[in-house]
Amino acid sequence: MKVAKELFDPEKSGAILEGMRVELITTGSELLLGQVVNSHPGYLSSRLATMGLDLARQTAVPDGQEAIGQVLGEAWGRGGVIIVTGGLGPTSDDITREVVAGFLGKPLEDRPEIEKKILGYFEKRGLVAPESVKAQAKVPRGMEVIPNDGGTAPGLFWEEKGKMLVVLPGPPRELAPMFEKYVEPRLRSYARPAEGMRVVRVTGIGESAVQERCEGELRRLGFSAVGYCARPGQVDVRLRGAEVKLLEAGVKRLREILGAAVYGEGTETMEEVVVRLARGAGVKLATAESCTGGLVASRITDVAGASEVFLGGWVTYSNEAKMRDLGVSAESLAQYGAVSGAVAGEMAMGARRRAGADWAVSVTGIAGPGGGNANKSVGLVYLGIAGSEGVETIEKKLVPERKVFKAMASQVALDLLRNKLLPQLLPTSEV
Secondary structure, eight states, rough: OOOOOOOOOOGGGGOOOOOOOOOEEEEHHHHHTTTSSOOOOHHHHHHHHHHTEEEEEEEEEOHHHHHHHHHHHHHHHEEEEEEEEOOOOOTOOOHHHHHHHHHHHEEEOOOOOHHHHHHHHHTTTOOOOGGGGGGGEEEEETOOOOOTSOOOOOOOOETTTTTTEEESSSOOOHHHHHIIIIIIIHHHOOOOOOOOEEEEEEESHHHHHHHHHHHHHHHHTTTTTTEEEETTTEEEEEEEEEOOHHHHHHHHHHHHHHGGEEEETTTTTTHHHHHHHHHHHTOOOEEEESTTTTTHHHOOOOOTGGGGEEEEEOOSSSHHHHHHHHHHHHHHHHHOOOHHHHHHHHHHHHHHHHOOOSEEEEEEOOOSSSOSSSSSSSTTEEEEETTTEEEEEEEOOOOOSSHHHHHHHHHHHHHHHHHHHHHSOOGGGGG
């Protein structure tokens, strides 16, 4: 690989780190093949934003010296901070370490202290370390080592006048703590006051409808730009501004316009809201699922403290399971079918009764791609919500794509619980 040596001429390296650009290079053919979702841009951009730094560019490149070296050279030429992730492992396709060494014109050197730590990592787990892992103990001469407390591949750090290179391993569980513990403190010395940002999370209303109802009002308040991000079953409205009062006014106006459709702020998830409300109200929950395959229960139990409010759930995929486990009647299944309001209601009542819960939610539908007919199309779903005063059911037509359908159906189910829990915590005048 040919390296443009002039890029490293200190006299030509005039970039200033303060307020500078940050670029991210993610390596790995699996990212471009769609085998792995690239979570690094989202995570790193959110961390950088807390320091008033923006991610100016993100480039994903396949494994290979030429591809990685070319993109690294282009980024280095633009200056600022370059973060490279991935390719620090022990296998033959992990070549980022070698590419960086060649790019900087520095030989790789064995670091006994790193090898000792790597071997100790395996010994603590009662494993024999493969010979190949020792390659991770090689470091380009003069580069600082970023400790990896959760794995074997250390990170690398290099700084010249106005330029900074940070190399981190690809697994998020290793990258995140390394970045936060070791890299952020270095970057914070160059941070500028961050522009404030508030994110308001909305459910039950489409992205275009949210914009139509809110954009004019927000601009009249003084927001020059408003961001919208649509996700399955929800829309995030992003407000940015330098003044706290403006941001607070924007959030307040959104809540006034959209009412109960606003379910949270920031990174708060629907399941976190449901668990928080249930804990505050002192109520117990249960679930009964068919087409979502346990996703509603899984989301609830993702929340720390869910055991205080969640009693249990049933995944009753077959008609036999619906009858056996939840007491759904054979007559309802024969007359209305498994995908029906009647069956959704009986599922919810059965789950509530058998769990001894205050509220139970149910889901039954056609996730696709097959299973639909002239009367019941793919994407049709019925949900039930059962409480002490009886059961209610609703019908929804969702996106007829299996994974999206399941995500949206679980969101609607959780929102049914949320709306039943809200009145129990609000003063009478607010209900």
